[in-house]
Amino acid sequence: MAEFETEDFSDGSDFEEFLGFEDVDEAEYFDDEYEPIDRELWLRHMFVNDDEEEEDDLGEFEGFQANWKTDNYHRNLRSAFNRTPGVKLDLPEDATPLQAFEKIFKEELWTHLVTETNRYRDQVEQTPTRAKTARWSPVTVPEMKTFIGICMGMGLLVLPVRRDYWRQSKNLFRTQFARNMSRDRFAAIWRYLHLQDNQAAVNRDDKMWKMRWFLDYLLAQFQALYEVDGNVSVDESMIKFKGRLSFRQYLPMKPTKWGIKVWVMAESATGYVTNFQVYAGREGSGEKGLAHRVVMDLARPYYGSHLSIYMDNFYTGVGLLEEMRTHGLYACGTVRANRKGLPKSELLRKKASLNKHEYRVAQMDDLTFCIWQDTKTVMVLSNHHDPTETGTVNRRKDGANRVPVVVPACLADYQKYMKGVDLLDQMVGYYGFQHRSKKWWRRVFFFLLSVSCHNAYIAARG
Structure with missing residues (x-):
């Protein structure tokens, strides 16, 4: 929950300077042809200072609160999550967990992997500049399952290096992988493993087209298998990768600093x-900001469900x-001191x-x-806490x-529920395939x- 050290910034409003009316032609607005009106009342309705409270009854705006208040709070009612968890x-x-995993990696997916892998091998062998691979036979679904299983075992x-898993001369490296698939067969499948036909008519502007x-x-299977309990967190995960890539990121505060x-x-x-997006660079005009778009995209399947989303200060804003x-x-998260719309009172600023x-x-x-005030000043914003x-x-x-x-x-709930993505990173990091x-x-x-x-483990656990 630690906040970055930031300076206070103005919201850029010069509206107060316009209230002098030196350049306003009063005759244009108070002509004798029209019914006389109260000049002071008219000005109050035309130009309302952001720092003044409008006490008049404004009809459709009755009950609208334009400023922050520190007493006489009204109750903030919230509804329960309206979906069935589990x-x-x-x-x-x-x-x-294997039975739950089969609900994610269905036969349709295995067939797709086999088809694209065999197709890619045929396309490569038709290239004149590439040497042909001897003793190749098309991959089958059982072979692909064995290949993926060996990859999982390499994470355990x-x-x-990969060839150590097939060494038989040293007891230290002796495994049972050779009984299931030879080293050369594994290397051949590894070489031609593919997910998308390179010659298909796809949107090449999409950097994730491959x-x-x-x-x-996969996203559809995640959402079809399991329903969350109503409290989620939004954060970023990093996939380690140091090769050439236009959308490779550098996050110095993460354990994995370079990657996707x-x-x-x-x-x-x-x-x-329950939802994810691989970041491939800026999308569209980004009028409301990257963080705004990301949160709304991830939350779109849950519109109207009263889901509670917790996030850090990169995302949170009024x-x-x-x-x-x-x-x-519903949303709650730490917030940076220079976000627009926060209270302007000195008693509620970061240096209070x-x-x-x-x-x-x-x-x-x-x-x-x-x-x-903890070790550092912590600021939290919520749209559903009383x-x-x-x-x-503690x-x-x-x-x-x-x-x-x-x-x-709001602060107690933030500490309690802002851990979902960190827990995922911890669990995946234990047995991740890192070759x-x-x-x-x-x-x-x-x-x-x-x-x-x-996800399969969580679903199987109930």
């Missing part, structure tokens, strides 16, 4: 991935949370000089804002054991294979 497909009560038992079918298919970024929405309690509320989505574990709360319409509710977080006191500290409910490849899409493929295994 497994959505028919699975036995004592189902194994990590050896320096695996677009696979991404769409994946936007992930995962269940907070289990890390089950405009985003207001739009999410209109789509029946609060005592240790002291907090202050403000409210505007459905938005609740809190500032809390400003009067509180919770507890903090060390004088270097001793952890003790509960009272904080606003090198110059083809970027293979790294994405094996990352999503690991995610599929994790």
Whole structure:
């Protein structure tokens, strides 16, 4: 929940300077031909300062709150998540992760992998500049399953290079892989493994065209297999890749600093991935910002469900949370001090000089804002928490054991539910298939294979 050190920025509004009316031709607006009107009342309706409260009854705007308030809070009512959590497909009560995995990697997918792998080998062999590969036979579905199973096994038992898994002369490297597939056969399938016909008429402007079918298919299976419990987190995961790639990212704060970024929405309690996007660079005009687009895209399947989404300060903003509320989505997250629309009171700014574990709360319409002094100043924004509710977080006191500290409910829930993607990264990192490849899409493929295994485990566990 640590915040980046940032400076306060103006929202760019010069509206107050326009209220002098030196250049306004009053005769143009107060002509004798028209019925006399109250000049002061007319000016108040035409030009309303953002820092002034309009007390008049404005009809359709009755009840609209234009400014943040720090007392006389109104109750912020919320609805419960309206979908049924848990497994959505028919699975036995004592189902194994393999049975759940078969609901994701169906025969349709295995057939697709086999077809494209064999097709790619034929296309390569027709190229005059390439030497032909001896003793090749088309891959079958059982062989492809064996190949993928060996790749999973390589994630469990990590050896320096792939050929070590077939060594029989040294007991240290002796495995049973050779009984299932020869080293040369594995190398041949590895070479021609493919997901998309290179000669097909596809949208080449889509940087993910080499695996677009696979991404769409896998996402559909994730959402069809399991329903989250109503609390999810949105964050980015990194797939390690240091080769040449136009959309390779550098995130210095991540354990994996160089690679391919994946936007992930995962269940907070289990890390089950319910939606994801591989980031391939800027899309469209980006009028509302990258973070705004990413969150709304990931949350689109849950419009109207009252899903609660937790995110860090890269995503959170007043405009985003207001739009999410209109789509029946709840959101909460830490927020940067220079975001537009936050309270302007000095008592609610980042440099408010609060005592240790002291907090202050403000409210505007459905938005609740809190500032809390921990080791650093923490600012949280929510569109569904009641400003009067509180919770507890555990903090060390004088270097001793952890003790509960009272904080606003939005901050307590943020700490509780902002862990789904981190949990996913932890679980996938234990057994990830990390063998090198110059083809970027293979790294994405094996990352999503690991995610599929994790999702299958969560679904089988119930």
